[in-house]
Amino acid sequence: AQRVTQPEKLLSVFKGAPVELKCNYSYSGSPELFWYVQYSRQRLQLLLRHISRESIKGFTADLNKGETSFHLKKPFAQEEDSAMYYCALRVQGGKLIFGQGTELSVKP
């Protein structure tokens, strides 16, 4: 089965606190994983892809094939990080399978 699971619908933290948004996947092939972010009233945009192993806006994500996870982390959350975050798995044919999303709320 091809599936992406984001267990938290809503994650609320205070500014400056560490953040971890969880993502687990199920896929028999070689996974390609992405994090997309949707700020209020803005389009869905790519945040990270596991292939590039980069840090964007202070966020990082490491693919752990043993645990089939691709958790998104940031050491110090900012208020402007408040948004909906989607983990996505790309499968054969280029189809993106999205998780249910986690709404991150960063309080001042």
Added chain:
Amino acid sequence: DTEVTQTPKHLVMGMTNKKSLKCEQHMGHRAMYWYKQKAKKPPELMFVYSYEKLSINESVPSRFSPECPNSSLLNLHLHALQPEDSALYLCASSQVQGTDTQYFGPGTRLTVL
């Protein structure tokens, strides 16, 4: 131009109407996608076009009819829709199908009365 644009932003239609959604990109991408996103839910793939040919149809009802007239343009023709078809319709494009990052448009918010 490095964006995917979609028109209209909002559309309200009756169940007997015929309307079309339009998506455009000038990034030279040869793969274009339609997704449907219900409120508080993730996007779900509907169609994929690769080099102007339909590559994937995710068993979408025939009341949705995609069209790719050229490499920059993607349309979604709507006819006899149901109220449950009300959603945000997202267009995306990528360099080629399967291996490249997908870039999303802002979406068309469709309401079917």
